[in-house]
Structures are given as C-alpha cells and as structure tokens.
Amino acid sequence: MFKVRPLCNLIQRNFCQWGVLHENLSVDESLIKYFGCHPAKKFLRGEPVRFGYKNWVATSSHGYCNTFDIYCGKSANASSDSPKVKFYSPICKEHIVYFDNFFTNYQLPHDLRLQETRATGTIRDNRTKKLLSVKEMKKRPRAEYDYRFDTKNEIAVVRWKDNNVVTMGTNFDKIEPVGKVRRWCSTRRQKVNVNIPGLFVNYNKGMGGVDQMDHIP
Template sequence: MIPYYGRRFGFKAWTAATRLGYGVHADLYEGKSEQRSTRLGEHVVTKMMEAMQKESPETQFSVFCDNFFTSPTLISNLQDKNIKVTGTMRQNRIDKCPLMDVKSVKKQQRGYYDYHLDTNDQICAVRWNDNSVVTLLSNEYGVHPIQKAKRYSAVEKKKVNIQQPYVVQQYNRFTGGVD
C-alpha cells in the first residue's frame, strides 16, 4: 500500500538582495497563474527587475543568479533593458555553445577553464574546473584578468594557487546574501 501525502501547496518567496543579504525587493509565488513562454526562473527575474527599474529608473543594475534562474535568453532579454547579468548555469541549458564538454574539463588539472565569447550579444560563457566543473554566463564580466585562488591540494598537502577566471571571482564576491 502506498501512503497518501496529499497535494503539495504553499508559497515561494523570491527575494532580490544586496550582497550583504539586505532584501531590496520580494515577490510571493502562489503557483502558475498565467501562461508564459519562458521558464519560471527567467520569468521571476525579469518581472522583478522590471519592477525595480520602475522604482528607480536611473540606477544601473547588476544581477547575480544561481543556476535555477540563469539562461542565455534571460541574459539577452535583460541586456536589452540595459541590465547586467552574471550567473551559474545548468549544463543542459548551454544551447549549442562551443565549450568543451563537462567530462573533458573534469579530466583537466584544477584551475583549467574554457570559454567562448559571443561577439553579437557580448555574452561570455566560461566552464571552470575547481572541485567540480562550474559553468557561468555573463554580459558584464569576462575571463580576463585571470585571478589566483588558493585551494588545498591533497597531493602536496598544502594550499596552492590555481587560475580563476575573473567572472568566477566576481560571482563569488557578490553572491551569498540570500540562498
């Protein structure tokens, strides 16, 4: 016999926050209410940024998203509204970008990266090997200048410097306010 757990219900609270964790805009999600042509994450960010631009139209916004929200179409749509976006990316949303596949990057040394710059849309896609392979998209930051990151090496039993693309450093610097 399979137990009955009922229907899932509740609210999701979407929050835009500063890098220090101060909420600047919030939206409650009660479930699908209208037909939309975009993914939920794209819809949430676009709607929130439109509201924030309406509140302070003179402000230049720079948005950092995790992989639930980030996609090439989100970045293109917000770029048309003069909003800068940087975010981690799910592997299945990379849409024909000529980056090395995840398995090949994972076999490389720690700190290895591959990138591609779309010159039409000015979107930089980066795949970087750290503890795991991370993919980022940005219309604000690129790979250069290459940064150094300290990581513990189990082989050498000490902290070593590895290469870190600039976009990764900026993403780590400005995220962490809300999760």
C-alpha cells in the same frame, strides 16, 4: 495568497523607499518557515528549513531585501513568470544582478542587456552550447577553463574546473584579470593558489545576499 498581497506590496514599497539599492544585487529563492496546511506550502528536500512558502527574493549583496514575490505555482503565461525578466526589471537598471543556475539560461543575460542591466549567473550544463563537455573538463587539471563569446548578442559563457565543473554566463564581465583562490592539493598535501577567472571572483563577491538575509534573526 490574494489576502496578503496588499500587505506584501506595502512592505515592498517601504523596502525600496527606505533602502538604498546596493550596486550588486543577488536574486535567489528563500523559504518562509510554515508547518500548517496551505496549498502554497512547499517541501524542499535537503534544505535547513524544509517546509514553508517559497519566496523569490532580490537583495543587496549585504542581505538587505529590496523586493520579493511569494511563489504560488507556475504562471499561466510562462513568459511572464516572476523569476524571469519581469521580476528583475523594476529595480535592476544601473545595477549588477547575480543569480544561480535555477534562473539562468542562455537567453536571459541577453534579454537583461537589452534592458541595460548587467547580469552574471551560473548556468546548468544542458543550457550551454559549443563548450567542452563536462566529461572532458573533468579530465583537465584544476583551474583549466573553456569559454565562448557570442559577438552578436555580446554574451560570454565560461566553463571552469574547480572541485566540480562550473559554468557561468555574463553580459558584461570578463575573464581577465584572473584571480587566485586557495584549494587543497592532494599531491602536495597542502593548500595552494589556483587561477580563477575574473567573473567568478566577482560572482562570489556579489552573490549570497539572500543567504545573509535568511541568517538575520
């Protein structure tokens, strides 16, 4: 990919020059469709576009691309991989960054807080500690949640039961005020309002910019 790196760098500079950074930024993976032969081409099972170049993208919550990085394999220095702090740092100060569980671990929100970056992301079950297990949460009624707050690192981790159990970590957001979402109730045979922690409400509003960018013709 070294042949197109100068073009990619030029495009990113123009994106940042003419694009006004939205307060909410979402970071996710995207796929540039390509069916030819190239060592950087990837196959993603279950995606609408299965063959192409994997791309790490940071967009506004409305779908404007701010920066991107084409994935060419794992870095020799794992601590400097593009999906981590190095990728966020050029654009994210004074903004709120949202990402999914591919990127998030317990340490990442702490590292971003040290860079004065507010961040929230879903976390995989095996990356959290001291919360009720997913197995236990599945036995609870819908809308139940469990949380822990790390006072030393100022990180909050919340596990909430919706249709599935979802775990989220944040370095700035809160559970309250609790919001409402509409969900189907099988016993009452209709949709009802259920409680949702505040950080989940904000995450749903801020995340999804990369998907919107992919839908642009």
